[in-house]
Amino acid sequence: MNQTTTRELAAWLDAQLQTARFKDYCPNGLQVEGRPVVRHIIAGVTASEALLRVAIERGADAVLVHHGWFWKNEDPRVRGTRRTRLALALGHELNLLAYHLPLDAHPQWGNNAQLAQVLGLAPERDDEGAPRVFGPEHLVWIGRAPGLATVGELAARVAERLQRQPLLIGDPAQPLGQVAWCTGGAQGFMQAAVDAGATVYLSGEASEPTTHLARETGTAYIGAGHHATERYGVRALGQAVAERFGIRVDFVDIDNPV
Template sequence: MKTIDTRELAAWLDTTLQASRFKDYCPNGLQVEGKPRVGHIITGVTASEALLRIAIERGADAVLVHHGWFWKNEDPRVRGPRRTRLALTLAHDLNLFAYHLPLDAHPEWGNNAQLARVLGLTPERDADGVPLTCGSGDLIWLGNAPALATLGDLATRVHERLGRQPLVIGDADRPLHRIAWCTGGAQGMLADAIDAGADAYITGEASEPTFHLARETGTGFIGAGHHATERYGAQALGEAVAKQFGIQVEFVDIDNPV
């Protein structure tokens, strides 16, 4: 089996995803160091106990996820589920790689780029082909979908492609010109999408104020699921790693209704 030096893989991922460019809520990169060489990676959305157990069962050397550990403002004590996850990882010499905002933003393999591909949205780009973005950290993407005339059409498309019924706020007949999207828990950036002239905003989750802001501005809002909208970045990144280094990479989807 082909393997690669763990540090070399970490350096390639950090550079490719421009990890140092982001102010994030967690450390990005190699969060837990395991075996010195990697030949088999399990990718997933979240480094949960269930994902770790599958990686161990399948004899993987590393786990590569969007949601890793060590979040800001989290209780740092090693107790309960936190202890279980860490103990499993260390006992099996697993490497844990995690990329949060850098994996949302990557122009090709990122969650936003991949969600656009899955939903059939066309990102707006500048003259150099760079996707047009807005909002805090430039995390919101802007684009359109000429085949989808209304908010109702967009909601149907989301339901079909993501395989789950989204939360939809707004008039189903509202015409769509500009669509904005940001995967995950980005409901707090709805106002930025409105400022950018979006007719509809897609993200993963919603909060109580989301409803009123959408209603009072007439903007369409689609809450399509945090997990459901972030399922595609880790997968695409994993495929890129497999292609680059010729090692084995498997994506494991552990469904999450949130």
């Protein structure tokens, strides 16, 4: 079985995802050091206890996720669920590699890029072929939905392809012009989408002000699910790791209705 060192794997991921350029809410990269050699990785959206137990059962050496640990302003004490998760990782020498905003933003493997492929969205691109992005950390993408005529048709496609009924705030019959999107908990970026001229903004979840902003600006909002919109980036990243190093990477989707 092929293998790589933990150090080489982490260095390659850090370089490919350009972690140093992001001001994030958590550390990106190798969050917990385990075995020095990696032959098998379990990839998933969140480093939950359930995902760790799958990795242990399958004899994996590392866990690769979008949502890792050690978030800004959270209680740093090691107790409760944090103690349980850390004990599992350390007790079984699991490496934990986590990439938050760097994975959202990556133009090929990122959550926004992968969601566009799943939903058939066509990003606007600059003269160099890069996606047109804006908003905080340049995380919001904008483009079109070829073949769709209304906001309701886009919502229906979301339901079909993500296998989850989305929240739609706005008129389903509204003609579909520009579509802006940012996966996960990015509802706070909606004003940037409005300012960019989007007809509809698609994200993972909504907050109380989201309804009023959608109604008062005429820009529809689609909440497609935090987990549902962020399953695809880490899966694509895992595939890239498998191709680069020739090691086994299994994506495991732990169900999450949020």
